[in-house]
Amino acid sequence: MGFRLPxxxxxxxxxxxxxxxxxxxxxxxxxxxxxxxxxxxxxFVVPISFLNHPSFQNLLSLAEEEYGFNHxxxxxxxxxxxxxxxDLISSSQSS
Numbered sequence: 001m002g003f004r005l006p007x008x009x010x011x012x013x014x015x016x017x018x019x020x021x022x023x024x025x026x027x028x029x030x031x032x033x034x035x036x037x038x039x040x041x042x043x044f045v046v047p048i049s050f051l052n053h054p055s056f057q058n059l060l061s062l063a064e065e066e067y068g069f070n071h072x073x074x075x076x077x078x079x080x081x082x083x084x085x086x087d088l089i090s091s092s093q094s095s
Contacts, residue, residue: 006008023045031046033076035075036080055088063079067079
């Protein structure tokens, strides 16, 4: 049984990463910022539609277990490598 989200198909081109974790940028309507990485956190701006994807929900559960609701970076922090996060996004596009 496949799970399809219309915005995830075109998500990779719209996925934005800032070059510095201290850099702040405006988050467009319909998106939210997350910090991803193990040692060095990188900021990504992703579509809100990702919140409906089961794989992303699993990452949110891991984030809750790891950090609770106290995120030192001030935004949602995902406890996985940047490569794993990008793989998740890429694999969700092919579903």
